Amino acid sequence: MSRLQVVSGKGGTGKTTVAAALALALATEGKRTLLVEVEGRQGIAQLFETEALPYEERKIAVAPDGGEVYALAIDAELALLDYLQMFYKLGGAGRALRKLGAIDFATTVAPGVRDVLLTGKACEAVRRKDRGGRFVYDYVVMDAPPTGRITRFLNVNDEVAGLAKIGPIHNQAQAVMRVLKSPETAVHLVTLLEEMPVQETADGIAELRTARLPVGRVVVNMVRPEVLDGDGLELTESVPRSSIARALSSAGLGGARRGGHAERLVDPLLAQAREYAERYALETEQRAVLADLGVPLHELPLFAEGMDLAGLYQLARNLRGQGVS
Amino acid sequence: MSPQPARSQDPARHRLSPTRTLDVDPLIEDPATRIVVCCGSGGVGKTTTAAALGLRAAERGRKVVVLTIDPARRLAQSMGIDSLDNTPRRVKGIDDSAGGELHAMMLDMKRTFDEIVEAHADSERASAILGNPFYQSLSAGFAGTQEYMAMEKLGQLRSRDEWDLIVVDTPPSRSALDFLDAPKRLGSFLDGKLIRVLLAPAKVGGRAGMKFLNVGMSMMTGALGKVLGGQLLKDVQTFVAAMDSMFGGFRTRADATYKLLQAPGTAFLVVAAPERDALREAAYFVERLAAEDMPLAGLVLNRVHGSGADGLSAERALAAAENLEDSRIVDQEGGKAGLRNSPETYGSSEPLASSDVPDGGSPAPTDTDATDTDTDTDGADTDGTDVDDTGLDGTDDTDADRSVDRLTAGLLRLHAERMRLLSREQRTRDRFTALHPEVAVTEVAALPGDVHDLAGLRDIGDRLATDRPELPETP
Numbered sequence: 001m002s003r004l005q006v007v008s009g010k011g012g013t014g015k016t017t018v019a020a021a022l023a024l025a026l027a028t029e030g031k032r033t034l035l036v037e038v039e040g041r042q043g044i045a046q047l048f049e050t051e052a053l054p055y056e057e058r059k060i061a062v063a064p065d066g067g068e069v070y071a072l073a074i075d076a077e078l079a080l081l082d083y084l085q086m087f088y089k090l091g092g093a094g095r096a097l098r099k100l101g102a103i104d105f106a107t108t109v110a111p112g113v114r115d116v117l118l119t120g121k122a123c124e125a126v127r128r129k130d131r132g133g134r135f136v137y138d139y140v141v142m143d144a145p146p147t148g149r150i151t152r153f154l155n156v157n158d159e160v161a162g163l164a165k166i167g168p169i170h171n172q173a174q175a176v177m178r179v180l181k182s183p184e185t186a187v188h189l190v191t192l193l194e195e196m197p198v199q200e201t202a203d204g205i206a207e208l209r210t211a212r213l214p215v216g217r218v219v220v221n222m223v224r225p226e227v228l229d230g231d232g233l234e235l236t237e238s239v240p241r242s243s244i245a246r247a248l249s250s251a252g253l254g255g256a257r258r259g260g261h262a263e264r265l266v267d268p269l270l271a272q273a274r275e276y277a278e279r280y281a282l283e284t285e286q287r288a289v290l291a292d293l294g295v296p297l298h299e300l301p302l303f304a305e306g307m308d309l310a311g312l313y314q315l316a317r318n319l320r321g322q323g324v325s
Numbered sequence: 326m327s328p329q330p331a332r333s334q335d336p337a338r339h340r341l342s343p344t345r346t347l348d349v350d351p352l353i354e355d356p357a358t359r360i361v362v363c364c365g366s367g368g369v370g371k372t373t374t375a376a377a378l379g380l381r382a383a384e385r386g387r388k389v390v391v392l393t394i395d396p397a398r399r400l401a402q403s404m405g406i407d408s409l410d411n412t413p414r415r416v417k418g419i420d421d422s423a424g425g426e427l428h429a430m431m432l433d434m435k436r437t438f439d440e441i442v443e444a445h446a447d448s449e450r451a452s453a454i455l456g457n458p459f460y461q462s463l464s465a466g467f468a469g470t471q472e473y474m475a476m477e478k479l480g481q482l483r484s485r486d487e488w489d490l491i492v493v494d495t496p497p498s499r500s501a502l503d504f505l506d507a508p509k510r511l512g513s514f515l516d517g518k519l520i521r522v523l524l525a526p527a528k529v530g531g532r533a534g535m536k537f538l539n540v541g542m543s544m545m546t547g548a549l550g551k552v553l554g555g556q557l558l559k560d561v562q563t564f565v566a567a568m569d570s571m572f573g574g575f576r577t578r579a580d581a582t583y584k585l586l587q588a589p590g591t592a593f594l595v596v597a598a599p600e601r602d603a604l605r606e607a608a609y610f611v612e613r614l615a616a617e618d619m620p621l622a623g624l625v626l627n628r629v630h631g632s633g634a635d636g637l638s639a640e641r642a643l644a645a646a647e648n649l650e651d652s653r654i655v656d657q658e659g660g661k662a663g664l665r666n667s668p669e670t671y672g673s674s675e676p677l678a679s680s681d682v683p684d685g686g687s688p689a690p691t692d693t694d695a696t697d698t699d700t701d702t703d704g705a706d707t708d709g710t711d712v713d714d715t716g717l718d719g720t721d722d723t724d725a726d727r728s729v730d731r732l733t734a735g736l737l738r739l740h741a742e743r744m745r746l747l748s749r750e751q752r753t754r755d756r757f758t759a760l761h762p763e764v765a766v767t768e769v770a771a772l773p774g775d776v777h778d779l780a781g782l783r784d785i786g787d788r789l790a791t792d793r794p795e796l797p798e799t800p
Contacts, residue, residue, distance in 0.1 A: 010367065010368055011366060011367015011368035011369075012366070012367055012368020012369060012598065012600070012602075012603065013368065043602070046602075046605075100518050100519050100522060101518060101519040102519050102522075105519050112462060146367055148395065159462060160462075162458075163458055163459065163462055163557055163560070164556065164557035165556055165557075166555075166556060167555065167556070167557065169557065194775065195774065195775040196775055197368075199398065224742070225742070227735055227738045227739045227742060228732075228735040228736075228739065232731065232732055232735050235728055235729075235732045236732065236736075239728075239729055239732055243726075243729045244729065244732070244733050244736070246729075247649060247729050247730050247732075247733035248645070248733055248737075250648075250649070250652075251645035251646070251648040251649045251733070251734075251737070252644075252645055252648060253637070253641070253645050265634050265637060267633065268632060268633030268634035269634060269736040269737070269739070269740055270736070271633055272632065272633075272634075272736070272739055272740060272743055273735075273736055273739060275773050276739055278773040278774060279773045279774075282773065282774050304742065304745040304746065304749065305745070305749060306601060306749055306753075307601075
């Protein structure tokens with residue numbers, strides 16, 4: 001099992017939710033996971049219904065059987081100062097650099113530095129050991145940038161290593177790349193059963209493979225329950241409206257006569273069924289596309305009432321049930 | 326909206342009581358509107374909205390260019406653009422009877438950056454810059470470059486003055502308003518002391534009076550070199566030195582673009598879906614735009630669901646579905662299970678039904694007792710007779726009857742699911758409206774599939790303009 005689990009996905013597919021559920025799922029049997037956020041959106045804090053996360057690892061949830069989930073929102077600027085201090089004892093110079101605008105430059109304008117810092121911090125957490133020589137975190141789960149940018153984001157160290165051919169940045173970048181390209185890492189992609197996200201997932205996997213980054217699983221999120229199967233949908237085409245009206249009426253929804261309450265429900269209900277049928281066909285198609293990717297697939301249900309903390313624990317259970325942890 | 330079949334206390338029925346309605350047509354038709362910027366978080370249909378607006382404006386007689394950033398392949402194809410090229414291309418197949426034109430382009434940020442360099446440096450210097458490894462990484466699109474180049478391209482398009490209307494899609498940024506910050510950020514960097522530090526060694530033998538300053542600076546470059554590695558620092562310095570003459574231009578244009586965004590001819594549209602995160606981000610946008618004095622036209626709420634039967638609540642639909650399914654279990658499992666579902670049990674739902682049914686005075690011969698006398702079989706079109714007696718609990722139901730019950734239960738469950746979605750969307754949207762009652766809103770009904778062609782885009786445009794989530798079409 002890879003110790004660095006990177007979760008990406010197209011915008012709007014719920015990758016933060018899946019990352020958080022995965023972190024919970026992996027924190028079984030007294031294990032400890034770290035959930036890291038790199039995009040400064042405070043999505044984790046919102047999900048766990050706590051105040052904004054500082055740049056500091058703190059316990060955010062307890063798994064049912066004693067495991068712990070820690071969370072960290074990585075801030076590029078603070079990570080850089082941290083890094084300067086740690087490796088070069090440049091605490092004072094760091095302040096001077098900030099005054100000069102160098103820190104701002106490095107973390108916002110300079111190519112790749114920001115991403116190097118973010119991935120570097122995550123890898124540091126993966127490798128960190130306590131005094132007894134045991135890993136501090138059993139797993140690190142990263143809520144990563146979206147599919148369209150994930151390969152570049154993870155691969156940035158390669159590019160930077162090429163740019164800085166020698167020197168500390170070069171070494172640092174290479175060390176990060178060694179973790180990212182090893183089986184220690186798995187990159188999961190979250191998608192919906194819709195054309196665009198599925199297409200992006202396929203493209204994303206191709207890119208990751210080209211860059212030799214380890215592809216993990218595909219998680220299909222917000223899967224709607226199957227209310228009518230193929231047979232049921234065929235029936236909507238053949239059953240007379242009046243029969244449906246009668247059935248509605250017998251279920252207590254009013255008169256089946258023309259103009260009766262039940263009868264007037266028939267057309268809108270059938271129209272909804274047609275929409276459902278169209279979506280159903282599309283989803284079947286997309287499932288087939290996903291199955292062709294040659295990556296383990298997992299599905300997580302949609303929560304009709306929206307996602308909350310209870311839902312998150314349910315998703316974690318679901319993921320465990322599917323053998324993800 | 327069709328007459329409601331049943332009275333309803335369901336809040337979802339009073340859908341999205343609009344505070345203000347965003348009227349898209351006057352906005353895109355107004356000759357004074359020159360730029361429309363679509364912003365919003367990822368996955369809400371921003372690019373599609375931009376393309377649909379562009380098409381609609383063009384078919385209403387305006388000469389439009391749509392600037393998209395990294396569109397989904399099929400959307401690009403729907404406008405006839407297959408490959409990245411950094412110049413606007415005419416979209417064929419639109420209705421140009423009103424005299425309009427539609428052009429579309431995809432942003433190629435490296436190309437855009439290269440063009441700036443080529444335009445502002447002599448050829449020797451330009452090739453030095455273009456060949457610099459640091460430049461190559463920078464232009465290939467690291468943090469901020471895409472945002473900056475999008476704004477640069479917008480400025481270029483606007484200054485060419487070839488189009489009546491420019492519709493811009495914004496990059497799927499980490500923080501969606503990065504495109505507002507990027508030019509400023511670059512500007513402050515270019516104006517900053519860091520540049521001078523970086524340039525210091527390149528200008529050896531500078532003015533004598535600067536000597537003291539230079540000592541401090543070479544200390545800084547020493548530190549930088551320690552961190553970056555000597556060779557990278559040298560690349561950066563060479564790059565900065567080569568770009569030195571162009572910096573003024575960069576800054577001027579960044580400022581000009583920023584002012585352009587604040588100008589009266591610009592309209593921002595915040596795009597969102599009725600989901601918590603997307604609307605939270607939308608609220609953030611609204612606040613940021615106000616803080617920056619950027620003119621907000623309104624909110625486009627994509628993928629809103631409606632129902633033609635929204636008088637029937639989720640709860641009642643589910644109860645009715647269970648009713649039908651229970652009777653089916655009786656059918657399948659015979660007498661024993663029937664005990665569980667005795668006429669009394671079933672009868673308990675009767676008061677609900679009859680109280681609800683004005684035309685419930687049923688002349689039907691058999692009522693809901695467990696007799697074998699069911700007479701309705703499949704398909705007999707008995708419209709006009711009241712048929713409350715559909716042998717729900719009959720034991721000799723044909724397969725057809727059973728499958729009708731099953732189907733109807735499915736339809737009801739589907740409806741319950743839809744109604745839940747509706748009320749969730751309603752709640753989410755209410756939260757936004759409470760925070761920002763001043764923002765005009767237009768809604769676009771959800772489509773089951775993606776857009777593949779101009780007709781699909783046109784359809785979205787219609788939905789954008791009519792602020793009414795279309796009900797599922799009724800025959």
